[in-house]
Amino acid sequence: MKAVVTVIGRDKKGIIAAASSECAKWGANIVDISQTVMSEYFAMIMLVELGELESDFRTFKENLENAGGALGVDIRVMHEDIFNSMHRI
Amino acid sequence: MLNTTDILETIRMIREENLDIRTVTMGISLFDCISDDPERLCARVYDKITRSAGRLVQVCEQLEATYGIPIVNKRISVTPISLVGSGLDEGGFVRLARELDRAAKALGVNFIGGFSALVQKGFTKGADALIRSIPEALSVTERVCSSVNVASTKAGINMDAVRIMGEVVKESAYLTRDRDSIGCAKLVVFANIPEDNPFMAGAMHGIGEPDTVINVGVSGPGVVAAAIREAGQCDFSTLAETIKKIAFKITRVGQLIASEAAKRLGVPYGIVDLSLAPTPAAGDSVAEILENMGLEVCGTHGTTAALALLNDAVKKGGVMASGHVGGLSGAFIPVSEDRGMIAAAESGVLTLEKLEAMTAVCSVGLDMIAVPGDTSAETISAIIADEISIGVVNTKTTAVRIIPVYGKGVGESVEFGGLLGHAPIMPTHRESSFDFIHRGGRIPAPIHSLKN
Missing domain, CATH: 3.20.70.20 (Anaerobic Ribonucleotide-triphosphate Reductase Large Chain)
Structure with a gap:
């Protein structure tokens, strides 16, 4: 399965580094990544492949979201299908 | 890849605009629980509900984690109880309501609906006894929801049922007077009741529905x-x-x-x-x-x-x-x-x-x-x-x-x-x-x- 990781918060150094190293640590493969900064707000979206995840989905999600908390940004990990359902006919 | 704007729109809906799934409701038929022995009936009802919905809350929590969308309520609806317990008297129905409440608590669902009767054209003995048991049933239970269909476009309006429901609402208010008459918040009087409604307090599992x-x-x-x-x-x-x-x-x-x-x-x-x-x-x-x-x-x-x-x-x-x-x-x-x-x-x-x-x-x-x-x-x-x-x-x-x-x-x-x-x-x-x-x-x- 693929998941969409979104990172939203005030821009600061090291956000991409922290999020991507957390993904690598758990065996999530980043297949696409995009980021923008809009009026001081940072928004990064990563599509990650979880086929070789070294933990269950929930552990990966909780760790990544907690890493966001430590950085002061909001990280969410959601199955890609919720976005596919909402935005594609 | 998905469009960035679309993804951020979904996140904003959940984060800032309270988008959620309001309820996942499992409908359960209780027809196979019918028995002429009230004790056996209660035992079967409890077993069928807890067996059928044993994993409901757990699965909903998994879905919340996977898709990142809150599922606010997990609920159960059952076959109208007046049909399942048609031979019971008022006391028997109150006893059955307690059993439904016990099952809801064991499963961790916040409401169980279907303590219901359909009387748009008239009363069976079972429907009459259930309706008269509603005030007590709602006062001694926490999670049981009740509904009564008093009319339909096909049948017209059963005005005797309408009169009785006025009394039932008043009695429910009185019996739960120490809790701001909350019994009435769990009681709905319907016209054209849907048989597959997942929302409370009016949910029930209609007679034409599958087993679950x-x-x-x-x-x-x-x-x-x-x-x-x-x-x-x-x-x-x-x-x-x-x-x-x-x-x-x-x-x-x-x-x-x-x-x-x-x-x-x-x-x-x-x-x-x-x-x-x-x-x-x-x-x-x-x-x-x-x-x-x-x-x-x-x-x-x-x-x-x-x-x-x-x-x-x-x-x-x-x-x-x-x-x-x-x-x-x-x-x-x-x-x-x-x-x-x-x-x-x-x-x-x-x-x-x-x-x-x-x-x-x-x-x-x-x-x-x-x-x-x-x-x-x-x-x-x-x-x-x-x-x-x-x-x-x-x-x-x-x-x-x-x-x-x-x-x-x-x-x-x-x-x-x-x-x-x-x-x-x-x-x-x-x-x-x-x-x-x-x-x-x-x-x-x-x-x-x-x-x-």
Whole structure:
């Protein structure tokens, strides 16, 4: 399965580094990544492949979201299908 | 890859606009539990419910984690209990209600619906006993919800049932007087009750339903309100299009959760209920949607038209997003559960009469309305009769969930807590409807019920 990781918060150094190293640590493969900064707000979206995840989905999600908390940004990990359902006919 | 704007839109809906799945409700048939021995019946009912829904809460929690969308309520609906326990007396039904409550608590679901009877044309012994047991059943249980269908477009209105329900509502209020008459918040009187509604307090598992089924109720007033705010001062065609598009997106999430929940539980997927269900939280209000359309306060002139547009656009947008649509499907206007409705009622702009008019063009009916505790049973019955007539004549579901709060009067308010919210006590007419209600008998079905 693929998941969409979104990172939203005030821009600061090291956000991409922290999020991507957390993904690598758990065996999530980043297949696409995009980021923008809009009026001081940072928004990064990563599509990650979880086929070789070294933990269950929930552990990966909780760790990544907690890493966001430590950085002061909001990280969410959601199955890609919720976005596919909402935005594609 | 997915469009960045789309992804951020979804995140914003969940983060800031309270988008959630309001309920995943498992319908369970209890017909195979029927027994002439009350003890055996109770044991079978408890076993069937806990066995069928054993993994419901766990699966919903997994879905919440996987898709990142909150599932606010996990619930159960069962076959109308008057049919399952048709040989029981009042005490037997109260005993069965306790068993339902025990099963709900064991499963961790917040409500179990189906303590119900269908009496649109008349009473069976079982239906009569169940109805008379409702006040006690609701006072000794916490999570059991009850509904009674007193009318249908096909059958007309059973005015004896309407009269009795006025008394049942009053008695329920009295027996739960130490808890602001909360028993009445778990009791709905219906016309044209749907058999697959996942929302409480009116959920039941109809007789034509499969053994078990998953029905999902979506929500999202905050999302619609935000979309209308963003659309600005556009004309009505554009407004309707804006609501349709957002309703489509909301419903697609419901469809995804419904089909995934059904798959993981190994249970057929039934319907998605296309609903805008408010909560007392800020930014989760149907009244706010209407006010964003350009009304100063919900309840002023123009409110019915605004609600009609909203209700229709929600259905048009939602219907394409879901394989099977059912339940109540439409905007809900429960007064105590909607911050904007509460404010409008407190200011005196939103009255009982306006609410009644609004129910002609939206889902359900007079919902979560607190009235003075000294309102007579006949006046409650007359309020029910008025509302039920709207449903019968317009071939739609209408319902009444009214709380004559014991010991309280106009100017006071009542606090139910949680999703049930709080409400000001609204005035009713003091002039009598006694003679009208005590005529008895049935109001015939309208001419347009004869469609064959």
